[in-house]
Amino acid sequence: MNDRTNLLQVDADRLWDTMMTSARIGPGRDQGLRRLALDASDKEMRDVFVEWCREAGATVSVDRMGNIFARRHGRDAAAAPVMVGSHLDTQFTGGRFDGILGVLGGLEILRTLDEQGIETRRPIEVVNWSNEEGARFNPPMLASAVFAGLRDLDWAYARTDNDGITYGSALAEIGYVGDTEMGGRDIDAYFELHIEQGPILEAEGIAVGVVTHGYATRGMRLRFEGETAHSGPTPMDQRRNALVGAAYLIAAVNDIGWKYHDEGGKSTASQIAIWPNAVGILPEFAQVSIDFRHPEVGGAERMFTDVEAAIEYCAARGNVGIEIVDRWRFGVERFDPDCVQLVRDAADDLGIRYMDMQSQAGHDAYNMTHVCPTTLIFCPCEQGITHNEAENVAKEDAVPSVNVLLHAVLARANRQ
Amino acid sequence: MNDRTNLLQVDADRLWDTMMTSARIGPGRDQGLRRLALDASDKEMRDVFVEWCREAGATVSVDRMGNIFARRHGRDAAAAPVMVGSHLDTQFTGGRFDGILGVLGGLEILRTLDEQGIETRRPIEVVNWSNEEGARFNPPMLASAVFAGLRDLDWAYARTDNDGITYGSALAEIGYVGDTEMGGRDIDAYFELHIEQGPILEAEGIAVGVVTHGYATRGMRLRFEGETAHSGPTPMDQRRNALVGAAYLIAAVNDIGWKYHDEGGKSTASQIAIWPNAVGILPEFAQVSIDFRHPEVGGAERMFTDVEAAIEYCAARGNVGIEIVDRWRFGVERFDPDCVQLVRDAADDLGIRYMDMQSQAGHDAYNMTHVCPTTLIFCPCEQGITHNEAENVAKEDAVPSVNVLLHAVLARANRQ
Structure with a gap:
C-alpha cells in the first residue's frame, strides 16, 4: 500500500445515512424490517441500491437468480475480481443490519475509492445475494448456492412461498431476472462482512471478529405419518396422532440441545405443518424442520x-x-x-482489536468457499439480538469493521 | 300405540339408497366424504335434503344460522313438536355415516309415516344442524349452540375458516340465511341417532346404545408467548421458542391421557398455529387447542x-x-x-338388544338438553373408526336403531 491508502477510512456518516435509508424500506414492527425476498420492498431496495452503485461509478449486472453485481473496474481488465457483499433481504421480524451492513459497507468502499480516485489492480465487485434468509423461499442462502453450482437453477426457480408463488415467478414479477449466466467465472476472493448475531464481541469489547470457520450444522426435514380418527372416543392405545409424534420429537431435540449446551451445542425446531389441523380430528400428517449445530464436527456427529x-x-x-x-x-x-490473514493484518494496521471466532449462523460465504478463497468478518451487535426488531448496532461499533473490510479488500485487489 | 304402528318398520332399502345418494355428494378420498360446512357440496346436499323433505309432505323452514327444519304436522297444531335430527356436514376426512344417519334416518321416519298415512298428535320435525363438525368453523356444534341460546348469533357469524371467510358470509354465499329467528320456541323433546364412533356395540354384538350421559369433557385453547431470535447462534439458555413450549405441553397432555387410560380417560391435541413459521427464526407465538375427557366428572377434574x-x-x-x-x-x-326410557321401551317392543352407555364425542344433543328433554341413540360402526374415510356401518347394523328411533319418537309424539 502507498501512504494515501494506508490512512484511508470510509465516510462513517455517509455509511450510516445509507444504512438508515435502507432502514425505511420495508418497515416491519417497531424499528425493524420485514423485507422478504422478492417482495415489493425488496424490489424498492434493489432499485435504490442499483442507483447508488451506478452513482459510485460501478457497472451493474444481474444474474438469472437476481443476484446483483456492482463492478468497479481495475487496472488489469483480465484479472478476476475481488468480491465483497452479503444480502439486503430480511427475516419476518428482521433487523436493520443483518446482511445489510455487508452490502452497504461494500457500497461505501466503492464510494470511498471513487471519491479518492484510488485505482486497484483487480476489479472489485459488490454483490447482493438474493433470498439469503430463506424466510420466504426455503432453503436459506439459495441464490449463492446456485451461483456456486451447489443447487440447480430450475430447482431454485420452483421453490414456493407460503402462498404457492414460485421463486421464478416472484423474481420475474419484480423484474430482476437478469441475463448473466450463473457463476462459471473466476472470482479472485470473496469477503463478507456481517453482524455477529451473537453476544461475544460485545461482551469482550472487541471490534472485529475474524471468522476462521463455522459451527458444524446439520438440519433435516421430518415427516410424521399418523392416522385420522375422532379426537374424542378413540382410546389412547389406538391413536396415531402425527402432532403428538412431532411434539415428542421437538421436545427431544430441544433436550439434546441442552445436553450439549456446555460444549456450545444448540438445537432448533421452528417450523411445523400438520394436516388436518382441526379440533375434532387426529392429524394424519406432520412435517417439522429441525437443525442442530456444534463448534466441532465431532460434536455435531454425536x-x-x-x-x-x-x-x-x-x-x-x-x-x-x-x-x-x-x-x-x-x-x-x-x-x-x-x-x-489479510483481515488480521488490516486490523493490525488500523490498530483495531480483533479476535478469531466461529460463525454460528449460515452465510452466503459458506457457499462461496466452493468457488474461491473466502472469509467472513464480524462486527458486534447489541446483546446478540437478531432476527428480532430489537436488533441493533451502534455506528461506532460498525465503522471499524468496514474499515478493516476496506483494507483487506484493497490488499487483495492490489495483490500481484 | 295401535296395532298398525306397533308393527311399523322403516323401509331399509329406501333408507340405504338415500344414504348412498348422500355418499356421492362431496366425495373425499377413497370412499369418504369431505363435505365441509357451508361449502358447495354442503349446499348441494342441503338442496337435495330440502327437496326430499318436501316430497315427504313436510314444511321446510331455515333459521338464521342455516339450520333446516322439516316439519310434519300433527293433529294438535298448538302442540310443541318432537324434534329428531343430527348433521349433514362432515370432517376433512369424513365418513358417510357420522351425523348423516341421524338426519336421513329422521327423513326416513317422515317418509314411513307419510306412506302409511299415520298421524301423530304432535308435529315431528327433522333438523339438520349446521357446522356440527367444526372442521371449517370452530367451535363444533356451533349452530345448535346458537339455537339453544348458549352462543350469540353475531359471535357465530364472525367465526372464520382458514381462509378468513366468516360463517356469516359463507352462509349467505350458499343462500341458506333463513328468516326464522333462532330458537325461542317450545320443543317437546329432541332425539338424536348417531353412529357410536367407538368399538363397544360392535364388540358386544348389541344393536342399540341407549346413551344416558356423556364423557365429562374439558377443552382449552392455549397461547404460548416466546421471542423471535436467530435459530442458529442463540444459546439454549437464551431461547424462548414458542413451538418448543407448545411441544412440551402437547407431549405432557398426551402423557396425562395415558395416565387415565385404564379409567377410560383420553386427551387430545390436534391443532396448532405458530408465527413466524420458518426455518431461520425462533417463533414468538404458538396456539394449541387441547381437550381431555373422562367417564366421570371427578376424573375430568383430576x-x-x-x-x-x-x-x-x-x-x-x-x-x-x-x-x-x-x-x-x-x-x-x-x-x-x-x-x-322411551328408547329402551321401543327396543324392548321390537325385540332389539340394547345397552346403556355414555357418549365420548360431542353432539348437538348436548346443546339441546338446555332447550328440552333430550336423548341420544347409538348404532354400531365398524371397529369404531370415524373421522376417517374407512368409517363404515352395515345396513343391517343401522336399520334396527332407526326403527327404535321411529318408535321412541312416535311414542313421544302421541303422548298426551
Missing part, C-alpha cells in the same frame, strides 16, 4: 446420533411413522488462511 | 388439575409464557330419563 435415537424412540412413543425426507449441512467449510 | 400443573411445568421448561385464552366443557349434561 448430536446427530442422539437425534437418530430420538426419532426411533418418539416414533414408538407417539405410535407414528417418522421419515427423514430432506437433509442439509453447512459450516464444515474452512475459510481461506490467506484471506483470514 | 385430569384438569394435572393439565394445570403441566402448563406451569412446561412454561418453565420451555422458557415461554402460557396463557389459557378460551375454555369449554361439555358432556356433564344428563339425558332426560323419560326420553331414555
Whole structure:
C-alpha cells in the first residue's frame, strides 16, 4: 500500500445515512424490517441500491437468480475480481443490519475509492445475494448456492412461498431476472462482512471478529405419518396422532440441545405443518424442520446420533411413522488462511482489536468457499439480538469493521 | 300405540339408497366424504335434503344460522313438536355415516309415516344442524349452540375458516340465511341417532346404545408467548421458542391421557398455529387447542388439575409464557330419563338388544338438553373408526336403531 491508502477510512456518516435509508424500506414492527425476498420492498431496495452503485461509478449486472453485481473496474481488465457483499433481504421480524451492513459497507468502499480516485489492480465487485434468509423461499442462502453450482437453477426457480408463488415467478414479477449466466467465472476472493448475531464481541469489547470457520450444522426435514380418527372416543392405545409424534420429537431435540449446551451445542425446531389441523380430528400428517449445530464436527456427529435415537424412540412413543425426507449441512467449510490473514493484518494496521471466532449462523460465504478463497468478518451487535426488531448496532461499533473490510479488500485487489 | 304402528318398520332399502345418494355428494378420498360446512357440496346436499323433505309432505323452514327444519304436522297444531335430527356436514376426512344417519334416518321416519298415512298428535320435525363438525368453523356444534341460546348469533357469524371467510358470509354465499329467528320456541323433546364412533356395540354384538350421559369433557385453547431470535447462534439458555413450549405441553397432555387410560380417560391435541413459521427464526407465538375427557366428572377434574400443573411445568421448561385464552366443557349434561326410557321401551317392543352407555364425542344433543328433554341413540360402526374415510356401518347394523328411533319418537309424539 502507498501512504494515501494506508490512512484511508470510509465516510462513517455517509455509511450510516445509507444504512438508515435502507432502514425505511420495508418497515416491519417497531424499528425493524420485514423485507422478504422478492417482495415489493425488496424490489424498492434493489432499485435504490442499483442507483447508488451506478452513482459510485460501478457497472451493474444481474444474474438469472437476481443476484446483483456492482463492478468497479481495475487496472488489469483480465484479472478476476475481488468480491465483497452479503444480502439486503430480511427475516419476518428482521433487523436493520443483518446482511445489510455487508452490502452497504461494500457500497461505501466503492464510494470511498471513487471519491479518492484510488485505482486497484483487480476489479472489485459488490454483490447482493438474493433470498439469503430463506424466510420466504426455503432453503436459506439459495441464490449463492446456485451461483456456486451447489443447487440447480430450475430447482431454485420452483421453490414456493407460503402462498404457492414460485421463486421464478416472484423474481420475474419484480423484474430482476437478469441475463448473466450463473457463476462459471473466476472470482479472485470473496469477503463478507456481517453482524455477529451473537453476544461475544460485545461482551469482550472487541471490534472485529475474524471468522476462521463455522459451527458444524446439520438440519433435516421430518415427516410424521399418523392416522385420522375422532379426537374424542378413540382410546389412547389406538391413536396415531402425527402432532403428538412431532411434539415428542421437538421436545427431544430441544433436550439434546441442552445436553450439549456446555460444549456450545444448540438445537432448533421452528417450523411445523400438520394436516388436518382441526379440533375434532387426529392429524394424519406432520412435517417439522429441525437443525442442530456444534463448534466441532465431532460434536455435531454425536448430536446427530442422539437425534437418530430420538426419532426411533418418539416414533414408538407417539405410535407414528417418522421419515427423514430432506437433509442439509453447512459450516464444515474452512475459510481461506490467506484471506483470514489479510483481515488480521488490516486490523493490525488500523490498530483495531480483533479476535478469531466461529460463525454460528449460515452465510452466503459458506457457499462461496466452493468457488474461491473466502472469509467472513464480524462486527458486534447489541446483546446478540437478531432476527428480532430489537436488533441493533451502534455506528461506532460498525465503522471499524468496514474499515478493516476496506483494507483487506484493497490488499487483495492490489495483490500481484 | 295401535296395532298398525306397533308393527311399523322403516323401509331399509329406501333408507340405504338415500344414504348412498348422500355418499356421492362431496366425495373425499377413497370412499369418504369431505363435505365441509357451508361449502358447495354442503349446499348441494342441503338442496337435495330440502327437496326430499318436501316430497315427504313436510314444511321446510331455515333459521338464521342455516339450520333446516322439516316439519310434519300433527293433529294438535298448538302442540310443541318432537324434534329428531343430527348433521349433514362432515370432517376433512369424513365418513358417510357420522351425523348423516341421524338426519336421513329422521327423513326416513317422515317418509314411513307419510306412506302409511299415520298421524301423530304432535308435529315431528327433522333438523339438520349446521357446522356440527367444526372442521371449517370452530367451535363444533356451533349452530345448535346458537339455537339453544348458549352462543350469540353475531359471535357465530364472525367465526372464520382458514381462509378468513366468516360463517356469516359463507352462509349467505350458499343462500341458506333463513328468516326464522333462532330458537325461542317450545320443543317437546329432541332425539338424536348417531353412529357410536367407538368399538363397544360392535364388540358386544348389541344393536342399540341407549346413551344416558356423556364423557365429562374439558377443552382449552392455549397461547404460548416466546421471542423471535436467530435459530442458529442463540444459546439454549437464551431461547424462548414458542413451538418448543407448545411441544412440551402437547407431549405432557398426551402423557396425562395415558395416565387415565385404564379409567377410560383420553386427551387430545390436534391443532396448532405458530408465527413466524420458518426455518431461520425462533417463533414468538404458538396456539394449541387441547381437550381431555373422562367417564366421570371427578376424573375430568383430576385430569384438569394435572393439565394445570403441566402448563406451569412446561412454561418453565420451555422458557415461554402460557396463557389459557378460551375454555369449554361439555358432556356433564344428563339425558332426560323419560326420553331414555322411551328408547329402551321401543327396543324392548321390537325385540332389539340394547345397552346403556355414555357418549365420548360431542353432539348437538348436548346443546339441546338446555332447550328440552333430550336423548341420544347409538348404532354400531365398524371397529369404531370415524373421522376417517374407512368409517363404515352395515345396513343391517343401522336399520334396527332407526326403527327404535321411529318408535321412541312416535311414542313421544302421541303422548298426551
